Amino acid sequence: MTSLNFRKINIESYKPGRSILKKKKNVIKLSANESALGTSPKVLKILQSKNYKISKYPDSKAIDLRKLISSKFKCDFNKIICGSGSDEVIQMICQLFLKSGDEVIVPQYSFLMYRIYASIVGAKVVFSKEKKFRVSVTNIIKKVNKKTKIVFIANPNNPTGTYLEKKELINLRKKLNNKILLVVDDAYDEYMKDKNYSSGLNIFKNKKNVFVLRTFSKIYGLASLRVGWGYGDRKIINALNMIKPPFNVNKIAQLCAIESLKDSKFINKSVKHNLFWSKKIKNSLEQFNIFCNKVSANFLLLNFDKCKLTANNVEKKLLKKGLILRDTKTYGIKNCLRLTIGNNSENKLFLKNINRIFKNV
Numbered sequence: 001m002t003s004l005n006f007r008k009i010n011i012e013s014y015k016p017g018r019s020i021l022k023k024k025k026n027v028i029k030l031s032a033n034e035s036a037l038g039t040s041p042k043v044l045k046i047l048q049s050k051n052y053k054i055s056k057y058p059d060s061k062a063i064d065l066r067k068l069i070s071s072k073f074k075c076d077f078n079k080i081i082c083g084s085g086s087d088e089v090i091q092m093i094c095q096l097f098l099k100s101g102d103e104v105i106v107p108q109y110s111f112l113m114y115r116i117y118a119s120i121v122g123a124k125v126v127f128s129k130e131k132k133f134r135v136s137v138t139n140i141i142k143k144v145n146k147k148t149k150i151v152f153i154a155n156p157n158n159p160t161g162t163y164l165e166k167k168e169l170i171n172l173r174k175k176l177n178n179k180i181l182l183v184v185d186d187a188y189d190e191y192m193k194d195k196n197y198s199s200g201l202n203i204f205k206n207k208k209n210v211f212v213l214r215t216f217s218k219i220y221g222l223a224s225l226r227v228g229w230g231y232g233d234r235k236i237i238n239a240l241n242m243i244k245p246p247f248n249v250n251k252i253a254q255l256c257a258i259e260s261l262k263d264s265k266f267i268n269k270s271v272k273h274n275l276f277w278s279k280k281i282k283n284s285l286e287q288f289n290i291f292c293n294k295v296s297a298n299f300l301l302l303n304f305d306k307c308k309l310t311a312n313n314v315e316k317k318l319l320k321k322g323l324i325l326r327d328t329k330t331y332g333i334k335n336c337l338r339l340t341i342g343n344n345s346e347n348k349l350f351l352k353n354i355n356r357i358f359k360n361v
């Protein structure tokens, strides 16, 4: 028998959090940092009302969407590239910048796709140490060497929820060699209300050696449609356009992303909802000695180190009630769970079940 030869891929592939449970019809998924309030009614309306010509290919350059992004975010149309989720943009950046022998630096507890895509193209992933689940600029700088090509930062970071303040991000860019690309992932930017925080896009709009990532999967509620974008120097964008699959963002995704950007009312409502519930849940959990990061994005990292029960224990008890949280072991974080802020009834049910669990301890 002839056997085919292909590259040996020696990586740990991405394992999404659970979204179904055996024996349970109604589950509440608080494990993937999706939008608590779903999708803007304006998006739902156009989804139902339009007669889409799906037999035709979509606009490969996503011109209308990029035009609207450019005017909404006051940034250069020519420096925007859209992707099938920001995921695809991360993948393309890795393809463009990295080859075997290169190194990338990712914080110890960061979003998994940076290390996965970097490894796939043969780069070595170097982990910078964190302090109390917080990215350390000093440690990143320590890890830099001649082979370093990219530093990835999600700000705020998933799954820790911690973030670098504006001055820390600026300091990181200053201290890094100019030839290293800094990728700042703004996936959760819209939720941020701390005055010391500023998005990668706002800080680095005109920097040639910073690349910014954005997504429609979080506050815009379009996770299933797969649409995100990247922002960077024109030379980088031109090169990315050469490797980009021609019709990577489908027509419906482009239309819905446009519609979702127009609905500021829905975004403001989502931000308010998130702030209210993040604070409420954080405070409620403290009575059981479950502690979280400072409120930031649409999720909390629950730490059970001081609690009577372990994360594993609580996770199992919640699963029995149909509530799914994200186990953080795949991120290398022990005794923690990541909780996505849900809608009103989901959050109430979560708190009710937590109260029940601890009443019986």
Ligand SMILES: Cc1ncc(COP(=O)(O)O)c(C=O)c1O
Residues within 6 Å of the ligand: 032, 033, 084, 085, 086, 087, 088, 111, 154, 157, 158, 185, 187, 214, 215, 216, 217, 223, 226, 227, 228
């Ligand atoms: C920090 C961060 N970046 C990117 C993504 C991926 O987003 P997308 O759905 O646009 O691929 C996520 C998703 O969880 C994320 O947490």
